[in-house]
Amino acid sequence: MSFVESHGLWTDAQHAxxxxLLERLQKSDVRVVRFSFSDQHGLLRGKTLVVDEAIKAFRSGVTLTTTLFAKDTSHRTVFPVFTAGGGFDMPEMQGACDTLMVADPETFRILPWAPHTGWVLCDVYFANGRPVPFDTRHLFRRTLEQLGNHGFEFMSGLEVEFHVFKVTNQNMKPEHSGQPGTPPDVELLSHGYQYLTEVRYDAVDDVMELLRRNIDGLELPVRSLEVEYGPSQFEFTFAPTKGIRSADDMILFRSAVKQICQRNGYHATFMCRPRIPNVVSSGWHLHQSLVHAADGKNAFMPTSADEPLSSTGQKYLAGLLAHAQGATALSTPTINGYRRYRPYSNAPDRAIWGRDNRGVMLRVLGGPSDPASRVENRVGEPTANPYLYFGSQVLSGLDGLRRNLELPPSADTPYETQAEFLPRTLGDAIDALRADECLREGFGSAFVDYFCKLKEAELNRFNLEVTEWEHREYFETF
Known part of the structure; x- marks a missing residue:
């Protein structure tokens, strides 16, 4: 009996x-299949198998070292994996031993830019069939189950900003290697500040079409391709989908954009604010609502124009506000992302909501006859792990429902309203996450402590660096 069958890891839909998939592979030209999982940072990692081995591995799993869960964004191992418990106080995690990636057959794709290559998203399990508790896809699925127990399904749509540059030098000489290595030298594809102008879109049409064609081949629900405000800055928006689908799509979209650009002499980055003159910060706006599991109807749609949302929607929104500080480390997980929080900038700086106002953190859209009534959270940066970002929203909103939280007044002047400020640094956000009992209970204390330790490793490395600002400020003066 296979690993999948012996532990009952697939649903009937996945078996089907x-x-x-077997029939498709037998008729296709696919020669290899990439088995990938989303790590703690939302980066795809995994192994590539020749197709005959891949067919067997779908049911038996693919081995994967536990150390991949121990790495920060520089790919350095943060935890002492060769000590007792591997630094996790878990025997299953010590000694750099193996776990198993188990493919989700419903996610299988053939990559348009590598047509002999199949791709499938995986979940990670210990040898005893237990889910690895640091696998963020498992965590988000668990929050969706909690939501389902209340009779709701999660609906989400993506609005993602990013930059694409032309590579002038890959910096591949040995002296540029490191952990991390020297990033490429780049030049702009367009000047900025011509937001949504057709002439600027036409100037980058070849790159937009390159991305659109390949993303369309992945069957991702793209709605629009837009020129954003800053130099070489793009935005893609996606139609709303239920459950885990939107998070899976974001994982694949980011990786696909980087791969497509890399193959064609471009560099795509989802970093919030690259250190390039005149660039503008990129955000990731998450549109979310709940639908009734019984009939699929929008649970946020108000019955009166006097109400911003239904009673359910208001309580959910109040939960998002109540846990805004604690959830920020999950929506904005890099040091760089906090460069974006500033007043009068189309980005939020405090925990507030408002009707159709782009200065607030939580923008309410819709009305009594609008089945697309929803909340747009404008706090996220495009680097965030979507399973953690989305999971934080569901857990926060559920807490609002359980406790019948009351929604405070809307903020019509967002940068003047008296309200709690969002964390100003990653360090502050980590402290807020640690102190948030709702998120700690929802994700598990072990996971929250684990995530905070990874982020603190990044902060510690950053704090040991002498920045250009310090050198300019002090070197001559003192």
């Missing part, structure tokens, strides 16, 4: 998808 696997059967259809």
């Amino acid at each position: 998808a696997y059967k259809a």
Whole structure:
């Protein structure tokens, strides 16, 4: 009996998808299959198998070292994996031993830019069949189950900003290697500040079409391709989907954009604010609502124009506000992302909501006859792990529902309203996450402590660096 069967890891739908996949592989030109999982940072990692081995591995799993869960964004191992418990106080995590990636057959794709290559998203399990508690896809699925117990399904849509540059030098000489290595030298594809102008879009049409064609081949629900405000800055928006689908799509979209650009002499980055003159910060706006599991109807749609949302929507929104500080480390997980929080900038700086106002953190859209009534959270940066970002929203909103939290007044002048400020640094955000009992209970204390330790490792490395600002400020003066 296979690993999947012995532990009952697939649903009936996944078994059916696997059967259809076998027929597809036999008729296709696919020669290899990439088995990938989303790590703690939302980066895809995994192994590539020749197709005959891949067919077997769908049911038996693919081995993967536990150390991949121990790495920060420089790919350095943060935890002492060769000590008792591997630094996690878990025997299953010590000694750099193996876990198993188990493919989700419903996510299988053939990569348009590498047509002999199949791709599938995986979940990670210990050898005893237990989910690895640091696998963020598992965590988000668990929050969705909690939501389902209340009779709701999560609906989300993506609005993602990023930059694309032309590479002038890959910096591949040995002296540029490191951990991390020297990033490429780049030049702009366009000047900025011509937001949504057609002439600027036409100037980058070849790159937009390159991305659109390949993303469309992945069957991702793209709605629009837009020129954003800053130099070489793009935005893609996606139609709303239920459950885990939107988070899976974001993981694949980011990786696909980087791969497509890399193959064609471009560099795509989802970093919030690259250190390039005149660039503008990139955000990730998350549109979210709940639908009734019984009939699929929007649970946020108000019955009166006097109400911003239904009673359910208001309580959910109040929960998002109540845990805004604690959730920030999950929506904005890098040091760089906090460069974006500033007043009068189309980005939030405090925990407030408002009707159709782009200066607030939580923008309410819709009305009594609008089945797309929703909340747009404008706090996120495009680097965030979507399973953690989305999971933080569901857990926060559920807490608002359980406690019948009351929604405070809207903020019509967002940068003047008296309200709690969002954390100003990653360090402050980590402290807020540690102190948030709702998120700690929802994700598990072990995971929250684990995540905070990874982020603190990044902060510690950053604090040991002498920045250009310090050198300019003090070197001559003192």
